[in-house]
Amino acid sequence: MSMLDFLKQEMIDSEILSGIEEFRRRYPIKTTTLSRCPRYLYYGKAIWEQAAAALLCGENILLTGSKATGKNVLAENLAAVFGRPSWNVSLHINMDASYMIGTDTFQDGQVTFRPGPVYQCAQEGGFCVLDEINMARNEALAVLHSILDFRRVIHVPGYG
Ligand SMILES: Nc1ncnc2c1ncn2[C@@H]1O[C@H](COP(=O)(O)OP(=O)(O)O)[C@@H](O)[C@H]1O
Ligand SMILES: [Mg+2]
Structure with a gap:
């Protein structure tokens, strides 16, 4: 299953999904440098939508929270879904x-x-x-x- 299919299954806002698809078309990448599949999938619709929307606006993201709340997992997932x-x-x-x-x-x-x-x-x-x-x-x-x-x-x- 692709990362985008996973996000569809998680019911992520369709405008954000098409924003990500547009981003990937605009910034193609050499396949050799593409990030590997994330080790774990990140779960949490609200956080997914906030993070992806901020990136689509060209912003940086600051992730704060206790240990083992999935900050690194989210970062890996975002790189994978944006194809970077x-x-x-x-x-x-x-x-x-x-x-x-x-x-x-x-x-x-x-x-x-x-x-x-x-x-x-x-x-x-x-x-x-x-x-x-x-x-x-x-x-x-x-x-x-x-x-x-x-x-x-x-x-x-x-x-x-
Ligand atoms: N929302 C989430 N979705 C998926 N996995 C999560 C989530 N929150 C925590 N985890 C799990 O917590 C563990 C630690 O995640 P990690 O990204 O290293 O945490 P942090 O960087 O916030 O300390 C991982 O094994 C991850 O699978
Ligand atoms: Mg961490």
């Missing part, structure tokens, strides 16, 4: 700008840029799951602000 690859970046205490965006590395006798997960995700038009964002330290937050607010820009020091 997804990246999971855990914002633990050691996560900094150079890890998220990328950093210089030495390769074949040259200094080159090695992209990090947030950079790769942006390039592929993926869904980026910024996990445990409440744990992020200030340096990581500075990066997140420029990505998540109206600017939607990633500055890579030394690379423009």
